[in-house]
Amino acid sequence: MTAARTLFEFDNAYARELPGLSVPWTAAPAPQPRLLVLNEELAAELGTDAARLREPAGVALLLGHGLPDGATPVAQAYAGHQFGSYVPRLGDGRALLLGEVIDTEGRRRDVHLKGSGRTPFARGGDGKAVVGPMLREYLIGEAMHGLGIPTTRGLAVVATGEEVLRERGPLPGAVLCRVAASHLRVGTFQFAAASGDRAVLRALTDHAVARHHPGASPLEFFRRVVHAQAELVARWMLVGFVHGVLNTDNTTISGETIDYGPCAFMDAYDPATVFSSIDHGRRYAYGNQPAIVQWNLARLAESILPLIDDDTDAAVAAATAVLGEFTDVHQAHLDEGMAAKLGLAAPDRELAADLLELLHAQRVDYTGFFRALAAGTARSLFAEPEPFDAWAARRAASLPADPVAVAASMDRVNPLYVPRNHRVEDALTAATGGDLAPFHELLDAVSRPYEQRPGLEAHTGPAPAGGAPHVTYCGT
Numbered sequence: 001m002t003a004a005r006t007l008f009e010f011d012n013a014y015a016r017e018l019p020g021l022s023v024p025w026t027a028a029p030a031p032q033p034r035l036l037v038l039n040e041e042l043a044a045e046l047g048t049d050a051a052r053l054r055e056p057a058g059v060a061l062l063l064g065h066g067l068p069d070g071a072t073p074v075a076q077a078y079a080g081h082q083f084g085s086y087v088p089r090l091g092d093g094r095a096l097l098l099g100e101v102i103d104t105e106g107r108r109r110d111v112h113l114k115g116s117g118r119t120p121f122a123r124g125g126d127g128k129a130v131v132g133p134m135l136r137e138y139l140i141g142e143a144m145h146g147l148g149i150p151t152t153r154g155l156a157v158v159a160t161g162e163e164v165l166r167e168r169g170p171l172p173g174a175v176l177c178r179v180a181a182s183h184l185r186v187g188t189f190q191f192a193a194a195s196g197d198r199a200v201l202r203a204l205t206d207h208a209v210a211r212h213h214p215g216a217s218p219l220e221f222f223r224r225v226v227h228a229q230a231e232l233v234a235r236w237m238l239v240g241f242v243h244g245v246l247n248t249d250n251t252t253i254s255g256e257t258i259d260y261g262p263c264a265f266m267d268a269y270d271p272a273t274v275f276s277s278i279d280h281g282r283r284y285a286y287g288n289q290p291a292i293v294q295w296n297l298a299r300l301a302e303s304i305l306p307l308i309d310d311d312t313d314a315a316v317a318a319a320t321a322v323l324g325e326f327t328d329v330h331q332a333h334l335d336e337g338m339a340a341k342l343g344l345a346a347p348d349r350e351l352a353a354d355l356l357e358l359l360h361a362q363r364v365d366y367t368g369f370f371r372a373l374a375a376g377t378a379r380s381l382f383a384e385p386e387p388f389d390a391w392a393a394r395r396a397a398s399l400p401a402d403p404v405a406v407a408a409s410m411d412r413v414n415p416l417y418v419p420r421n422h423r424v425e426d427a428l429t430a431a432t433g434g435d436l437a438p439f440h441e442l443l444d445a446v447s448r449p450y451e452q453r454p455g456l457e458a459h460t461g462p463a464p465a466g467g468a469p470h471v472t473y474c475g476t
Contacts, residue, residue: 006049006052007048007049007052007053007057007058007061008046008048008061008068008098008099008101008111009068009101009102010067010068010070010071010098010099010100010101010111011099011100011101011102011108012070012071012072012074012099012100013100013108013207013211014074014076014097014100014110014182014207015072015074015097015099016072017203017207018200018203018204018207020077020195020197020200021076021077021078021188021191021192021200021204022074022075022076022077022097023074023075023077023091023119023120023121024072024073024074025073025074025075025096025119025120026064026073026096027063027064027065027073027096027113027116027117027175028116028117028118028127028128029065030063030065030158030160030161030162030173030175031160031161031162032159032160032161032162033059033060033063033158033159033160033161034059034158034159034161035053035054035059035062035156035157035158035159036131036135036156036157036158036159036174036431036436037135037138037154037156037157037436037439037440037443038050038053038054038155038156039138039142039153039154039155039156042153042154042155042179043155044104045103045104045105046101046103046104046109046111046155046179047101047102047103047104048101053156059158062155062156062158062175062177063113063116063158063160063175063177064096064098064113064116064175067098071098071099072099073096073097073098073099073113074096074097075091075092075093075095075096075097075119075120075121076091076092076095076097076183076188077089077091077092077121077188077191078090078091078185078187078188078190078191078249079187079190079191079194079248079249080185080186080187080190080247080248080249080250081187081190081247081248081296081299082247082249083247083278083279083281083283084283086190088191088194089121089191090121090123090187090191090249091119091120091121091191092119092121093118093119093121093122093123093125093127094114094115094116094117094118094119094122094125094126094127094128094129095112095113095114095115095116095119096112096113096116096119097110097111097112097183098111098112098113099111107181108181108182108211109179109180109181110179110180110181110182110183111155111177111178111179112177112178112179112180112183113175113176113177113178114129114134114137114175114176114177114178115127115128115129115130115134115160115173115174115175115176116175126164126165128160128162128164128173129164129173129174129175129176130164130166130171130172130173130174130432131157131159131171131172131173131174131428131431131432132171132428132429132431132432133261134154134157134174134175134176135157135174135427135428135431135439136260136263136424136428137154137176137178137259137260137261138154138157138176138178138443139419139424139427139439139442139443139446140260140263140419141153141154141178141257141260142154142443142446142447143418143419143446143447143449144241144257145447146415146446146447146448146449147235147239147415147418147449148235149232149235149236149239149241149257150181150228150232150235150254150255150256150257151256151257151258152178152179152180152256152257152258152259153178153179153180154176154177154178154179155177155178155179156176156177157174157175157176157177158174158175158177159172159173159174160172160173160174160175161173171432172432180252180254180256180258181211181212181252181254181256182208182211182212182252182253182254183252183258184204184207184208184211184212184252184253184254185248185249185250185251185252185253185258186248186249186251186252186253186296186297186299186300186303187247187248187249187251188204188249188253189201189204189205189253189300189303189304190248190299190300190303192204192303193302193303193304198306198307201303201304201306201307202307205218205221205304205307208221208253209221212224212253212254213225218304218307218308219308219318219319219322221304222297222300222301222304222308222319222322223322223325225253225255225297225300226297226322226323226325226326226329227325227326227329228254228255229251229255229293229296229297229326230290230293230294230325230326230327230329230330230333231255231329231330231333232255232256232257232293233289233290233293233330234290234330234331234333234334234337235333235337236257236289237286237289237290237334238334238337238338238341239265239367239415239418240265240266240269240286240366240367240418241263241265241266242263242264242265242266242273242274242275242284242285242286242289243257243260243263243284243289244261244262244263244264244274244275244276244279244284244472245259245261245262245263245276245279245284246284246289246292246293246296247296248296248299248300251293251296251297251300261276261472262275262276262277262278262279262472263275263472264419264421264424264470264472265367265418265419265420265421266286266366266367267365267366267367267420267421267462267463267470268359268363268364268365268366268462269356269359269360269363269364269365269366269369270286270360270363271285271286271287271356271360272285272286272287273285273286273287274286275421275470275471275472276471276472277471277472290326290327290330293326294323294326294327297323297326298323301319301320301322301323304319305319335347335349335352337413338352339352340409340410340413341370341410341413341414342355342370342373342395342410343373343374343399343400343406343407343409343410344395344398344399345398345399345400346398348398351391351394351395351398354391354394355391358382358387358388358391361387362381362382362383362384362387364381364382365381365461365462367414367415367418368381368460368461368462369381370410370414371410371411371414371415371416371460373410374406374407374410374411374414375407376407378392379392411450412450413450414450415449415450416449416450416451416452416460417445417446417448417449417456417459417460418446418449419442419446420459420461420462420463421463421470421472422462422463422464422470423438423442423458423459424442425470426438427439427441427442441456441459442459444456445459446459
């Protein structure tokens, strides 16, 4: 029995059931692999031995090498609208699905590599990844997990020992091994629909239903995806998260957040916030995210119309009605979440909207405001406090009687630590240079975001005023 076999018992349901939607492939060699970070909690969830993963055979497996007999790694095929423009063939240009494992709770989980070398979908790219962006995805995924937001998670980041050429020069290469409920995307359905083969589309839908929504009809399947994504985006909005690249190939069927490229958290509240270096038209700005995801879901509806009803007009009417549920579901989650953030017993949409206008007008730090509100120190965040005083008086009239209980309930839903942009960049710069200590300190903070701990005070505030606007890159 090989070391890899004792670490993971891979199944290959996606590759087996949907042979036309992937290409068998193998990972590129890594000349000098070195484990940078390992998620021991996630390893335990997967039922594997973290200590064994740290050994040479385990590190090799995390790079896609020395796989157990029967494992069939594949590059997945999908299409997608990228910044609104349709690309019929995207796929995993630098990624591989190693297979699926059944975790300790009986859930099927994908084990997937990113940065593992060129595939037939690479479209001219080198297929590699570098240390900074792979650690960013690991870090943000753990932050989102700590916040209770559905997300893919990094199992490990392994340095490959080779230099990878990027615009700013050569950088140390790395591979991310990540885990997801699945890697089925809206773009996967677009690719299947574009094939013109109804049997392929049906097989994909049956696979997705069995995996995520057992027993659902195609229309009910669509409804559940709509509702899952409506809730997911509401959770993003409540913590000030900006995904940065909400193409249809980055919108999952599972309702998990995926592909942390040019993502970041807002400091000062501004609906127009964009961090991505390539989002020149602000298509994926913070405030646009709900409408964009709903637009992406319309593309899913178009893809599965033939399965909803043989009568096209009837299928369109049914899918349109379900798509229309997105707004109410999203708003309900947003209202309930904001009420909890403000310590209210019931949602007050007008009070919440007026607060956001006030935060925007005075450029108040979004994350810090809610913890300060619970502590009774929020007034100090406003250069002109009188409008806040008027708003606070309105809120006070709606609060439950026990102020201590209100503050405690607010602290349970308002994070103290999020991945502050300047702290992330400092940590990734240090890690690229070989010093992982700042990264691990930041990871520790954001993995337990609601729990105040000594020594982490530097992670609670925004970047100093007057600096250049924060810019993020997709890492390719």
